Amino acid sequence: xxxxxxSSRFPNQQESSVQNRGPVLHQGVSLIVCDNAAVLQETxxxxxxxxxxxxxxxxxxxxxxxxxxxxxxxxxxxxGVYPQVVGGPLGVELVEDEDDx
Amino acid sequence: MIREPKREGGLTPEAFxxxxxxxxxxxxxxxxxxAVQSTESDLDMITERFFGEExxxxxxxxxxxxxxxxxxxxxxxxxxxxxxLRRDMLLDGFGDTSPTLCNLINEGLFIVLPNPxxxxxxxxxxxxxxxxxxxxxxIGLHIVETFKELSKVVLAEETADIDGVEQITSSSxxxxxxxxxxxxxxxxHAPLKLNRDGAPHRRGLAKLAxxxxxxxxxxxxxxxxxxxxxxxLDYMVFLFAMGCQLGMLTNDGEQLxxxxxxMDAYFASSxxxxxxxxxxxxKGLRQWNEADSFAAEKVEDLGSSLTAARGETLIGARGYVxxxxxxxxFTSWKLEDAVESLCALMDPPFLQKALDKAQTEVPVxxxxxxxxxxxxxxAVERGRTEEGPVIRFSKRGREMLGLNVKDTPAPxxxxxxxxxxxELMIFLDSTDVTLLHRIYRxxxxxxxxxxxxxxxxxxxxxQRGYSMGENAAAIIQFLRDNAAVEVPESVTFQLHDWERIHxxxxxxxxxxxxxxxxxDALDMWLGQVKHDTKCNVVRLGPSTAYLSENDEVLLxxxxxxxxxxxINIEEPNGVIEFVxxxxxxxxxxxxxxxxxxxxxxxxxxxxxAPPRLRQFAFDVALLKMRWPQETLQKAVAFLEPRSKGGxxxxxxxxxxxxxxxxxxxxxxxxxxxxxxxDEFTADLxxxxxxxxxxxxxxxxxxxxxxxxxxIDDLRERMIELGFKL
Numbered sequence: 001x002x003x004x005x006x007s008s009r010f011p012n013q014q015e016s017s018v019q020n021r022g023p024v025l026h027q028g029v030s031l032i033v034c035d036n037a038a039v040l041q042e043t044x045x046x047x048x049x050x051x052x053x054x055x056x057x058x059x060x061x062x063x064x065x066x067x068x069x070x071x072x073x074x075x076x077x078x079x080g081v082y083p084q085v086v087g088g089p090l091g092v093e094l095v096e097d098e099d100d101x
Numbered sequence: 102m103i104r105e106p107k108r109e110g111g112l113t114p115e116a117f118x119x120x121x122x123x124x125x126x127x128x129x130x131x132x133x134x135x136a137v138q139s140t141e142s143d144l145d146m147i148t149e150r151f152f153g154e155e156x157x158x159x160x161x162x163x164x165x166x167x168x169x170x171x172x173x174x175x176x177x178x179x180x181x182x183x184x185x186l187r188r189d190m191l192l193d194g195f196g197d198t199s200p201t202l203c204n205l206i207n208e209g210l211f212i213v214l215p216n217p218x219x220x221x222x223x224x225x226x227x228x229x230x231x232x233x234x235x236x237x238x239x240i241g242l243h244i245v246e247t248f249k250e251l252s253k254v255v256l257a258e259e260t261a262d263i264d265g266v267e268q269i270t271s272s273s274x275x276x277x278x279x280x281x282x283x284x285x286x287x288x289x290h291a292p293l294k295l296n297r298d299g300a301p302h303r304r305g306l307a308k309l310a311x312x313x314x315x316x317x318x319x320x321x322x323x324x325x326x327x328x329x330x331x332x333x334l335d336y337m338v339f340l341f342a343m344g345c346q347l348g349m350l351t352n353d354g355e356q357l358x359x360x361x362x363x364m365d366a367y368f369a370s371s372x373x374x375x376x377x378x379x380x381x382x383x384k385g386l387r388q389w390n391e392a393d394s395f396a397a398e399k400v401e402d403l404g405s406s407l408t409a410a411r412g413e414t415l416i417g418a419r420g421y422v423x424x425x426x427x428x429x430x431f432t433s434w435k436l437e438d439a440v441e442s443l444c445a446l447m448d449p450p451f452l453q454k455a456l457d458k459a460q461t462e463v464p465v466x467x468x469x470x471x472x473x474x475x476x477x478x479x480a481v482e483r484g485r486t487e488e489g490p491v492i493r494f495s496k497r498g499r500e501m502l503g504l505n506v507k508d509t510p511a512p513x514x515x516x517x518x519x520x521x522x523x524e525l526m527i528f529l530d531s532t533d534v535t536l537l538h539r540i541y542r543x544x545x546x547x548x549x550x551x552x553x554x555x556x557x558x559x560x561x562x563x564q565r566g567y568s569m570g571e572n573a574a575a576i577i578q579f580l581r582d583n584a585a586v587e588v589p590e591s592v593t594f595q596l597h598d599w600e601r602i603h604x605x606x607x608x609x610x611x612x613x614x615x616x617x618x619x620x621d622a623l624d625m626w627l628g629q630v631k632h633d634t635k636c637n638v639v640r641l642g643p644s645t646a647y648l649s650e651n652d653e654v655l656l657x658x659x660x661x662x663x664x665x666x667x668i669n670i671e672e673p674n675g676v677i678e679f680v681x682x683x684x685x686x687x688x689x690x691x692x693x694x695x696x697x698x699x700x701x702x703x704x705x706x707x708x709x710a711p712p713r714l715r716q717f718a719f720d721v722a723l724l725k726m727r728w729p730q731e732t733l734q735k736a737v738a739f740l741e742p743r744s745k746g747g748x749x750x751x752x753x754x755x756x757x758x759x760x761x762x763x764x765x766x767x768x769x770x771x772x773x774x775x776x777x778x779d780e781f782t783a784d785l786x787x788x789x790x791x792x793x794x795x796x797x798x799x800x801x802x803x804x805x806x807x808x809x810x811x812i813d814d815l816r817e818r819m820i821e822l823g824f825k826l
């Protein structure tokens with residue numbers, strides 16, 4: 001996968017929930033993002049996302065464990081959906097920045 | 102190291118005299134002396150007679166193979182390597198000439214020259230041991246001059262190109278590459294299942310086989326193809342084995358799948374490099390055996406397992422015959438029988454040894470190697486004449502052997518026609534497979550006939566190409582560069598539109614989810630990240646963003662400066678804090694994806710949670726639905742590492758009582774506890790028979806509970822035994 005921050009160097013949640021007000025980085029997660037909520041819903045049904053741990057952050061973005069990405073992409077491709085994959089073994093370089101929301 | 106000067110031409114009297122004087126041992130001189138009817142010790146006489154008219158008549162009187170051998174040496178200006186002479190005569194259909202050549206040596210007509218550094222040449226012993234042909238053979242210059250013209254005339258007739266060849270070749274390297282490209286592309290997107298024995302699943306095989314161009318045909322096989330036919334199944338297995346050997350297919354024992362990296366490595370290479378790769382792949386072919394293939398009479402005889410290394414035992418023999426053919430350098434048509442003899446007879450013991458493990462005979466394997474293996478990779482072309490079947494190396498075949506390694510330029514003609522209906526017509530005869538490989542990335546082949554392949558750009562094929570790194574602008578440029586006509590407007594518009602659709606769904610494979618309680622602080626921090634690192638920021642909400650791409654070192658610095666924290670999804674933290682019976686709060690910014698996902702499945706969210714926290718009430722029904730088997734154990738396994746300080750015992754008991762049988766307890770009142778001084782005394786106490794009626798239960802190593810109403814009686818008895826109470 002090729003990325004990892006040494007979490008032991010940073011305070012964990014128990015130590016930091018009150019004092020620490022800095023950013024919290026969650027590692028080992030991948031993002032699926034779509035410009036259309038309905039398309040995302042339809043896509044996720046096709047990818048059998050109900051079987052995979054996931055968390056929605058809006059109606060257009062869902063985060064899943066990185067370990068599940070290849071399976072999700074394979075299922076999508078099997079259904080004829082070819083997402084743009086950024087980074088990782090299947091990935092390509094991102095050609096343009098996503099707009100901030 | 103001192104190198105000896107290269108030998109040139111036949112022998113002069115001086116060279117001959119020096120040879121027999123310095124290099125020959127007495128036995129060799131004796132043979133020559135006998136041949137020229139001279140005394141062994143008189144070197145001058147031997148030389149004089151060797152170059153005399155009487156002895157020259159012996160050359161003139163030679164007939165048959167011996168005469169041809171002499172003329173071959175004359176044609177080479179009187180000097181030739183023994184093995185090369187034998188090889189060339191094999192190739193020209195004279196069969197194995199070793200005995201004849203040895204006779205000519207024994208009769209003094211062919212003079213054996215020592216190898217560099219060789220002294221005391223014992224020619225009779227070399228003849229006896231069969232190693233004499235591993236040396237140069239020479240004749241006198243006077244013989245060369247005498248027979249020069251004759252040799253030109255005779256050998257011109259003998260070795261002339263065979264006339265009247267009707268070419269029957271249709272199996273070419275181009276077709277093999279097209280098949281490899283098509284099969285690996287198809288299997289890249291839809292792997293082929295293998296049966297338990299490693300043979301390809303017939304239904305999937307049939308689907309693929311209909312689009313393959315088989316040897317002796319020119320068009321794709323079509324729906325009528327029968328994969329139970331021996332030649333069809335065999336070629337498909339050969340094709341898969343070649344694909345695996347070239348790294349464009351992978352085989353995990355359960356399925357056969359295309360490998361994009363291997364395909365790119367092969368199809369992006371120059372023709373010369375591809376030829377070498379093909380030659381090497383064929384020599385090292387493991388999952389296919391040409392001898393079995395050629396000998397099989399029915400499909401049951403044919404091994405079709407792609408997991409069995411049936412061809413491994415042939416690797417040594419293939420390499421050996423490749424080297425023989427490379428050295429023979431023949432370019433014109435030769436009788437198949439002669440080429441077979443060449444391969445089989447150059448070094449029969451070595452070849453048989455190489456084939457021993459394969460349990461096949463030399464003639465059988467050589468025939469299969471030439472007529473099946475080399476033919477199927479397009480290394481040889483086949484034809485027929487009145488004299489019998491003939492064979493020659495194709496241009497690419499010569500390059501596979503390592504000959505003519507000059508790079509063949511790729512075709513420069515524009516071979517593509519693009520139609521407004523998104524079809525691409527490709528004229529294969531003026532197309533390089535590298536170009537086809539690019540087309541395969543974005544288009545589906547819909548038809549192949551008469552050396553014209555028709556591809557179609559479809560939404561799926563183009564988006565699949567986009568997912569492999571293509572983009573609309575690059576594809577349009579590629580089409581413009583290679584099309585003989587203008588790229589239709591409808592095609593360029595649609596390629597851009599499909600790209601827009603493709604980009605609607607983006608999967609960021611590697612990165613970090615960033616969360617912050619303070620949206621303004623998050624803004625500032627993300628601004629620094631954008632400025633200082635190559636991370637790509639996707640904002641997901643006021644307090645959440647995703648950092649795609651990674652620059653760990655800089656990110657680490659920025660996080661340290663901001664006093665941030667890191668949560669690894671694989672190392673759950675104590676984010677769940679119990680605040681009541683099966684009621685817990687969670688800081689959502691600190692909770693990982695798995696924790697939040699599971700909580701949403703096993704608990705109801707409570708609305709009036711403390712600020713910035715979320716509160717969950719665990720539901721027994723949901724827990725049982727989530728983990729129908731071993732509910733308690735799985736719930737504890739989930740909660741234990743995620744609960745602050747571990748799962749509290751009270752919550753653990755509560756879960757047990759609600760998910761399984763409640764723990765039982767008995768409350769005993771009116772009991773008195775007796776504690777002895779040590780375990781030994783307690784054991785003695787336990788063994789006193791008369792105490793049994795007083796003791797209710799032993800409570801531990803040193804204590805017993807006793808009914809309070811009997812305590813006075815027990816005290817009395819204990820005092821009687823001397824206990825100090």
